[in-house]
Structure formats: structure tokens, C-alpha cells
Amino acid sequence: MLGIIHYKKNTGFNMKLLSNINIILFTALLGIITIIYSLLKDESGISSFNSNQNKITVIDLRHTNDINYALFIGLILIILSFTIFLAKYYSEKNTNHNTIISLTSKEQEVLSFIEKGFSNKEIANELFISLSTVKTHINTIFKKMKVTKRKELFKNKTYQ
Secondary structure: OEEEEEEOOOOOOOHHHHHHHHHHHHHHHHHHHHHHHHHHHHHHHEEEEEEOOEEEEEEOOOOOOOOOHHHHHHHHHHHHHHHHHHHHHHHHHOOOOEEEEEEOHHHHHHHHHHHOOOOHHHHHHHHOOOHHHHHHHHHHHHHHHOOOOHHHHOOOEEEO
């Protein structure tokens, strides 16, 4: 078994981080909804009266020292979601993305021919194997290296 080190350069978000964003977005959305609710429900101290051509608005300040718990909880939820987002982003960013991928000797040969630009049929002729065997080797290499196209095989990689 030969090994290959496949290096994926972190260029921003990755899929694992994106899957965790749903939780973060839900927490932030819950915080925003809670804040909006607290602001809308707190109109109990405001009343308006129309008298002839004048409009009178009365603001009751007796309850101004009360804590608006819904507003407080909403702000805490937004801060919590932002903190979780930053923690996950930086933990994902700082992880080592070097992984050792084990390839069989035949897969290594197929990979070298792919790198030289050979077609599947040319690889089959060079290695004296069937076309379907070449395709199987290529599919296995793609799965091991987590790529879907030949161009992606040789981006940011080093051999061991």
C-alpha cells in the first residue's frame, strides 16, 4: 500500500461548519423574535387620546425600573449564537487538514497516468487491464480523496 498526503487548503467555510450553522441561525432567530415580542408587548404604558383637534399621548413611567426579561433573553440568545459561530469557525479554521490517504499500487499507477493526462482507454492499454477496471480504480481514488473531478485530484496535494 502506498500513501498519498492530500492537503485541502482551508479557503473559508467548509461543509461541517455549514451544517452547524442551522443551530446558530435558529438561536439567533429565536433571540430576534424574543426581542421583537418584548418591544411590541411593552406598549401597556402608552395610551393616546383624541380631543377635538389635539392628540394627547400619555406615557406611564411608573414601570420604567422593571426589567424587560424578554428583551434581556433575546439579547443573550443573539450573543450566544454569535459566540458559538465564532468558536466553531475558528476551531474549524485551525484544524489540520492534512490527511493520509492509502492507495494501492495499482491505484497509484492509475493516478500517475491521470496526472500525465491519459484517457481511461489509454490507461487500460498501458496497464493491460480492462476499461471497467480502470473506471473502478478511478472511482475508488475519487472516493478516497473526496473529489468528483480529475482536476480536483491535483489541487493542493503532496505525495508521501
